[in-house]
Amino acid sequence: MNYPQRVVCLTEETTETLYAIGAEDRIVGISGFTVRPERARKEKPKVSAFTSAKVGKILELKPDLVLGFSDMQAGSADGGAGCVVWDY
Numbered sequence: 480m481n482y483p484q485r486v487v488c489l490t491e492e493t494t495e496t497l498y499a500i501g502a503e504d505r506i507v508g509i510s511g512f513t514v515r516p517e518r519a520r521k522e523k524p525k526v527s528a529f530t531s532a533k534v535g536k537i538l539e540l541k542p543d544l545v546l547g548f549s550d551m552q553a554g555s556a557d558g559g560a561g562c563v564v565w566d567y
Contacts, residue, residue: 483543483563484543485507485540485543485544486502486507486545486546487507487526487527487537487542487545487546488510488513489510489527489548490512490546491509491513491514491515493546493548494509494519494523495519498518503519506519506523508523508524508527508536508537509524511525511528512528513525524540545563545564547564
C-alpha cells in the first residue's frame with residue numbers, strides 16, 4: 480500500500496496525531512495555530528490559519544495529502560493540483 484509521504488496539516492490535532500505515531504517526518508506544513516507538540520512550531524513551516532491558508536505556499540510544498548477540519552477549510556488547498564484534500 481502507498482501511504483502519503485508529504486502531508487500538510489491544517490489543524491493542530493492532525494499534527495499532534497502524526498507526531499504521536501512517529502510520522503512527523505511526513506509533515507511538510509502545519510497550521511499557524513499549532514502549539515502541540517511544541518517542537519512542531521520550530522520544525523515545520525506554517526501555511527494556514529483556521530479558515531485561511533497560503534494556498535501557493537501549500538502547493539509549493541508538493542503535498543500528496545492535505546488534512547483539514549470541516550467544510551470551513553475545504554477551499555484551503557486545491558485537490559486538482561495533484562494532492563488529496565481530506566476534511567473531516
